[in-house]
Amino acid sequence: MATLNSQATVSECPGLWFEDGNIVIRTTSTQEPLIRTLFKVHKFILSTHCTAFSDLFSGGPQTALEIASERHGDLPIMDLPDDENDVKHFLKALYYPDETQQHLPTSFDGRPKIDGAFPPSYAGVLRLATKYDAQKIRKVVVRALQMQWPMLLSEWNAVQDSYVVPETEALMAGETDLSHIHADPAHAIRLGTDLDVPAILPVAYYDLMSIYELQSPDAAEAGESRQAELSVLTNAELHRLLVGRGALRAWVRQRMIAPLRTVLPHSACALDGACAKTLQAKLGEFRTGLSGGTYACDPVAWLKTASEVCMLGTRDEVACVHCKSAARDCLMGLRYELWTKLPQLFRLDHLVPAGWGQEYEVQF
Numbered sequence: 001m002a003t004l005n006s007q008a009t010v011s012e013c014p015g016l017w018f019e020d021g022n023i024v025i026r027t028t029s030t031q032e033p034l035i036r037t038l039f040k041v042h043k044f045i046l047s048t049h050c051t052a053f054s055d056l057f058s059g060g061p062q063t064a065l066e067i068a069s070e071r072h073g074d075l076p077i078m079d080l081p082d083d084e085n086d087v088k089h090f091l092k093a094l095y096y097p098d099e100t101q102q103h104l105p106t107s108f109d110g111r112p113k114i115d116g117a118f119p120p121s122y123a124g125v126l127r128l129a130t131k132y133d134a135q136k137i138r139k140v141v142v143r144a145l146q147m148q149w150p151m152l153l154s155e156w157n158a159v160q161d162s163y164v165v166p167e168t169e170a171l172m173a174g175e176t177d178l179s180h181i182h183a184d185p186a187h188a189i190r191l192g193t194d195l196d197v198p199a200i201l202p203v204a205y206y207d208l209m210s211i212y213e214l215q216s217p218d219a220a221e222a223g224e225s226r227q228a229e230l231s232v233l234t235n236a237e238l239h240r241l242l243v244g245r246g247a248l249r250a251w252v253r254q255r256m257i258a259p260l261r262t263v264l265p266h267s268a269c270a271l272d273g274a275c276a277k278t279l280q281a282k283l284g285e286f287r288t289g290l291s292g293g294t295y296a297c298d299p300v301a302w303l304k305t306a307s308e309v310c311m312l313g314t315r316d317e318v319a320c321v322h323c324k325s326a327a328r329d330c331l332m333g334l335r336y337e338l339w340t341k342l343p344q345l346f347r348l349d350h351l352v353p354a355g356w357g358q359e360y361e362v363q364f
């Protein structure tokens with residue numbers, strides 16, 4: 001019977017095979033056909049980035065690694081139990097920093113370059129950076145995740161704004177499935193949960209919930225849509241999503257019955273209180289216009305637009321500037337309240353950092 005060794009295909013990884021390397025890393029596929037991939041790299045690079053490797057290499061020539069029986073030419077072979085692609089992505093992150101920084105802003109006001117491959121393309125890097133204690137690489141990836149699913153509402157506004165142009169372009173090109181221009185929140189939940197980045201979870205759950213509230217029941221009439229890879233989630237995570245969705249809808253029902261009643265008319269109202277009726281009617285109309293799925297889908301976005309609608313005026317409209325501003329501030333306050341409640345609604349408050357979502361100065 002042939003041994004496993006004789007059946008395995010062995011290949012050198014292009015781009016990660018350095019002639020002057022002094023260690024060979026080897027990965028082995030866990031399923032047939034057996035594929036062994038070799039990476040000829042430098043101990044110095046591995047040690048510089050990863051505490052785990054510097055510990056391993058620091059014992060001089062008598063280390064377990066140096067006296068290992070298997071060698072590739074003169075060089076010791078280090079077997080890693082990890083997936084070949086994870087190792088490939090991780091080593092690329094060590095040797096080619098651009099690989100992990102493409103999702104970070106490149107200019108003063110630039111936004112990360114995000115597409116449907118984010119964050120799965122970073123999963124291997126984050127997994128191994130965590131496992132082998134490569135702190136700097138881990139920080140870069142965690143930062144990219146936190147920019148996409150931030151703790152602060154002001155940063156979430158910037159994320160949403162960054163989609164306006166690519167979404168418009170895609171829709172004008174006749175595309176309706178917009179998944180390829182959006183990051184995938186299901187994968188974010190997977191990474192954030194497994195690799196200890198809990199701060200991104202409330203917004204990742206919220207983002208995921210919004211995607212599925214938008215789905216049209218009639219496939220033929222489906223408008224713009226997004227998909228997420230739900231299969232990466234566990235039953236417990238899908239349960240959390242469902243419970244959080246219910247809690248969020250309950251909050252909307254309770255807090256949004258007549259949100260302006262308590263703040264209108266403003267004490268300095270110039271029109272003897274007539275504004276309250278005008279603004280409440282305006283909000284009611286706007287609410288009806290966003291009936292059904294869209295309203296339920298993204299109340300954080302809805303409250304932003306609703307607050308802007310309050311400030312718009314028509315020539316015959318009866319509403320003074322004091323009342324308009326009071327209405328706007330009330331809706332923006334509700335929006336901030338909802339945002340800071342996300343960890344509680346998705347039952348994540350015991351996991352996230354204290355003060356999640358709270359801004360020193362709330363920008364209306």
Ligand SMILES: [Zn+2]
Pocket residue numbers: 265266268269270271272273274275276319320321322323324
């Ligand atoms: Zn007024």
